[in-house]
Structures are given as C-alpha cells and as structure tokens.
Amino acid sequence: MIIKRPDSIKASEITDETNYQNRREFLSTVSRSTLALAAGASFPVLLGSRRTDAAPALGNIQKSRYALDEEKTPIEDITRYNNFYEFSTDKEGPALLARKFKTDPWTLRIEGEVNKPATYQLEDFIKPYTLEERVYRLRCVEAWSMVIPWVGFAFADVLKKVEPTSRAKFVEFTTLYDPRQMPGQQRRVLEWPYVEGLRIDEAAHPLTILAVGLYGKLLPNQNGAPLRLVVPWKYGFKNIKSIVRIRFTEKQPGTTWNIAGPQEYGFYANVNPTVDHPRWSQARERRIGDFFKRETLMFNGYADEVAGLYSGMDLRKYY
C-alpha cells in the first residue's frame, strides 16, 4: 500500500468532512469485517490520522497469556498523565504539545552488531509481527503506577529477524531528536536525544515488547507514538518512546537518566521496593485512581518470570 505524501493528494481525494466526522463508526464497522483480514496491510493507512481522542482501532490483535487480571487504568488517565520530557516536564503538557507530532512517515534504523542492519519505513518494519494485547503494570520511578493494555509484539521476534551477532551484548534505543516538533528538547533538561538500553538477555525476554498501541487503538502521540519499548519489570523511564534507532553493541550503552543522575537512576532500574531512590522511598506506590498507597512488588510483580536474569547479582549495586 502506498502512503500518499501531502503534496500528492488531489483535492478530489480528500475525505469530506462528514465522512471524517464519522470515521470512528466507519472504522469500527469496517474493522470487524474486511480490515481484520487485512490488518497488516491496513496499518500504514491508519498511521495517517492520529488524534488522541480519535485514535484509529488496530485490527487483528491476538490475546496474550500476559494479561494481568487487575483493574485497568482508564484510558483518559493513561493519555493525560505522561512523563515525556521531549514535550514538557509537566505531566499534562505532552497531551497538549504532542497533538501535531508527525509520526508518518517514520524511519527506523537497525544497526550495530547485527547480521541484517537495515533502514525501515515503520510500516514495513512492523508488518511481519503479530500484534498482541499485553496488560502490564507500569511503575514509575516517582512512585505512581498504572495498569495498561498495550498492543505490541515481542522484541524477541525482532531479534530473530535482525540476527544479532555474537558480539551483541546490549541493545541501545534512541528517541527522535527534533526540537522543532518536540519543544521540550529546546531546553537542556536532559541530554538529547533520549537513549535507553537493555542487556541482550533482557531484550530477548518474552515480557519485553515494542508497543504500537494501547486499548486496542493506535498509540497516542503523548504515549510514545509510533513505537515505544515496554519492559514491565523496570521503572517507567526505561520504556523509551518514539524510537528511531535500535543499535546492538558490545559495551553497555550510556543511558539518559543514568547520565543525568548516576547515583539515582541505574542502568538496570529494576522495580525494587527494597532499594530506595536516594531521595525517596520505593517501598510503596500510588496506583493512579487510588488515594492511598500500596506496597510495591519485587520486579513490579514479575519476579517469577525475570528474577532468574539477575541471579547472583547484587541488586543494591546494580540498581
């Protein structure tokens, strides 16, 4: 399917307003029938129109065994309470300032220690993978949390495709750098662009996903559209947003928050109620929607799945 650039759109092709206003009904009717069959192919078209309150539905989402049985955080809260410093350091800023953020076309580079380095258009990159719904806890380092139904695909499947070499010990992710579109980048609050990283075995863990949607719809801009990382047993800042580059490296990459505050934000950043942030406690958290705090769980409740990755490691040292 061809994505039309703005200059190639003829006036006759522009959707008239009534159809545009009814696009959600249109999408929901159509998605139940044809769209579901052609989900992979329809994705790029859907990428075109993106507004938080009218995000297009994603078709053909598989159920996953990783579907937490806890009350989900309402979509309004997930989409209006965001830490996305590229737009604003204010929680409510990203929802307003990311409205016009352009995520199509979007180029993703895969490079470094891989047999198949490549530059992809996002829709081509995503096409081979099966979209799944994963209901995960998200625990911010600031001691609040949510339960979010992400739509995405296992990063392990990406690894199979791009074939990291034997020298690839780490994966480094980089966010788009575009201060004109991302006003937060005009101030040096952090080192831009934002960089995050995982050890290769963490990246290959079945819980690690790249997300393209939430609540069955395309990812809203303020939540890291069009492509973000989700690693549910780590603090939220590891879940890098709006990714443009994935690089495989031999050495541990320098990561943004770790550079900003090495004593406070480690490379691992595993959720751990017994290791406090130097300035505040990590023992408890406020689930968005609750007034009072609850106990924080080891590895954010994913200890059974991931504790093995860190056996023998001193988690006070490797925080």
Add this chain to the structure above:
Amino acid sequence: MRRYIKPAVFLICLIPLAILVCDAFHQALGANPVEKITHRTGDWSLRFLLITLAVTPLRKLFGWKSLMRYRRMLGLFAFFYVCLHFATYLVFDHFFDIGEMAKDIAKRPYITVGFTAFLLLIPLAVTSTGKMMKRLGRHWQRLHQLVYVSAVCGILHYLWLVKADLLQPLIYAVILLLLFGIRVWYQRKPLDTAFLEYSN
C-alpha cells in the same frame, strides 16, 4: 471604601483554595489528584511566603506604607497553605502513621527541610497577634526574622525533590535572593549616612 480592602484581600487569598475545591468537585484534578493537591498547596505556601516577604522591600522602594496592614494576614495565609500541604502528606501519603512519617522526615533530606520550614512558621503564627507583639517587644522582630530561614528551607525542599527541571524552584530562589538583597541594601544605608556625618 478603605475598610473593604482588607476583607477583599482576605477573599483573594482564598481563591487558590476555592479553585482547588472546585476542581476537586468537578474531578478536574487530573489523573493523580493527591499529587496535584500536594503540588498546588506547596506552591501557594511558597508564593504567599514570598509575597509576605515582599511587603517591607516594596514599602522601602516605593513608599507603599499601607501594604504593612496586610502583612500579617499574608503571612498567616502562607502558614494556612503549608498546613494544607502538610495535612495532604499526613493523610494521603502516610494515613496518620506517625511512626512511618517520622522515619520519612528523618531519612529524606527534602522532607526534613520541608518539615523544618513548616515547624519554623508555627511560633511565628502563634506570636502574630498584637498582644504577643507587645509582650515580646524588641524580641518579636528577631523572632520573626525566622521567616527567612523558613523560606530558604521551603525552596530547598522544592529544589531537592524535582528530578531534572529546576526552573520553577530556581525562580522562587531568585525572587527570595532579590527580596533579601533589597533588605540588606536598606540596612546598610543608615550606616553609610552615619559614616558621612562622622567624617563631616
């Protein structure tokens, strides 16, 4: 006309609280209302503290003597918003668990210093009455200089809790420095005059 000004100022000082209550009723405090209440009451504590501290410099700079009539009220409003701020912390962060809270205050520098700012304002609020002023005489002035220590602690509390964006607390810090500078400037002046007289 003039007798309406004071009640008017009083009502104006209540506007931030009114907005907060209104927002709470309309569920307009966002996804994390407790955090929002904490931030707003904290912000208004610092703002009222700075407004109170601006009264004397403004009087000296522009001769606005009438401002002095509102200083006590402004200071008490700073204390009022600190109390709300602290109450939010006590109820929603610790649910009256005094033991846990004490540990928190002792262990976390930003909370220690914030709690200190709050404690320092208590004797000032208590001795804010005309009676107390008379009773303490010249000591009253000395005691109430603690308000500066409280403001410094309050701003440190803010500076130490933010993750990366220091802009807002730094703005408060600059304003405080400016106000303090003006005071020091005026305190120096009589000395200069004395020196001139002496040399004559």
